[in-house]
Amino acid sequence: MAAYDVERAPLTMKYIFGPVPSRRLGRSLGIDPTPGQGKVCNWNCVYCQLGYTKPYSKSRSTFYPPEVMFAELRKTLRTEASENIDWITFVGSGEPALNRDLGTLIRGVKTITALPIAVITNGSLLSLQEVREELSAADAVMPTLDAGSAALFRRINRPHPDFDFKRHIEGLVAFGREYTGRLWLEVMLIDGLNDDKSSLEDLAATIERIGPNEVHLVLPTRPPVESWVRPSCEEGVARAQRILGRAVPVFHPLKAYGDFSAGGESDPLAAATAILSRHPMSDKELREFFRHCRVADADSAINALQTAGKAVEIVRGGVKFWQAP
DSSP states (O other): OOOOOGGGSOSSOSSEEEEEEETTTEEEEEEOSSTTSSOBOSOOOTTOTTOOOSSOOOSOBOOSOHHHHHHHHHHHHHHSOGGGOSEEEEOBSBOGGGBTTHHHHHHHHHHHOOSOEEEEEOOTTTTSHHHHHHHTTSSEEEEBOOOSSHHHHHHHHOOOTTSOHHHHHHHHHHHHHHOOSEEEEEEEOBTTTTOSHHHHHHHHHHHHHHOOSEEEEEOOOSOOSSTTOOBOOHHHHHHHHHHHTTTSOEEOOOOOOOOOOOTTOSOHHHHHHHHHTTSOEEHHHHHHHHHHTTOSOHHHHHHHHHHTTSOEEEEETTEEEEEOO
16 A cells, blocks of 8 residues: 555544543543444443444454555644643544554554543453554553443443453453553443442452553443433432452542544534534533634524534433434
């Protein structure tokens, strides 16, 4: 393949989005390893903000030449001040490790910027030695662990039949032994599902086997795929901190803040579309985003997104959100 011409790279960002506000990473510039395919995942979590997994993906594939993403990243870093970015984060419309070029992508980003790299993953493919080796190049890896038992794992994460609980935990344990970066487990705390004493004690025992540096409690505050999913209450969060904290430092879920950015995207509507396809935004966040992009009439911009079929309204807990259809 001929070398990719950075200066002739398209203005519309296909692989880079944000920066977006992250509860754990500050201002995170996102890289989507699986764009343009709809949701690409081997799980169908009840709390997923990207909708249902249809169909499941279980095999690793190539989604785009790494050079095209590197070109977009260079353009973005030329237009977005470095002080506005805290982390480069591989996350997006599915499970990042399903991209078999993930190691090449991470190492390539390392040659472009000194910013730290995080990978947000469900951890389902950590049972593969090749995936553990690829992720070893990242500065932080944040796998999912929502359950300490096979039954609850199936109920919450609803994996493809090839990805069972035993395989998931064995992969996490192996990665915990080998990885020298920051291993931060993410636990999505759901009211009445995994925030009771018994479920949390099972989870604590499993976490102790894995040996992460930290456990981050997160709450399903953005519209989930299943309408019955609710964030754990304050009592449930406190119980989780107390029980899980016996094994490893546990961090209370932080509220997201709303300072989104267009990054290297020159068209505010295209930039908003790129974010919404991966990350629902509250009405307040979307309006603040357009203000940041110097869009004079946010109502017209939102109407344009709706008319183009790029955004739909959903109300959750009395809060209006916008997300991709």
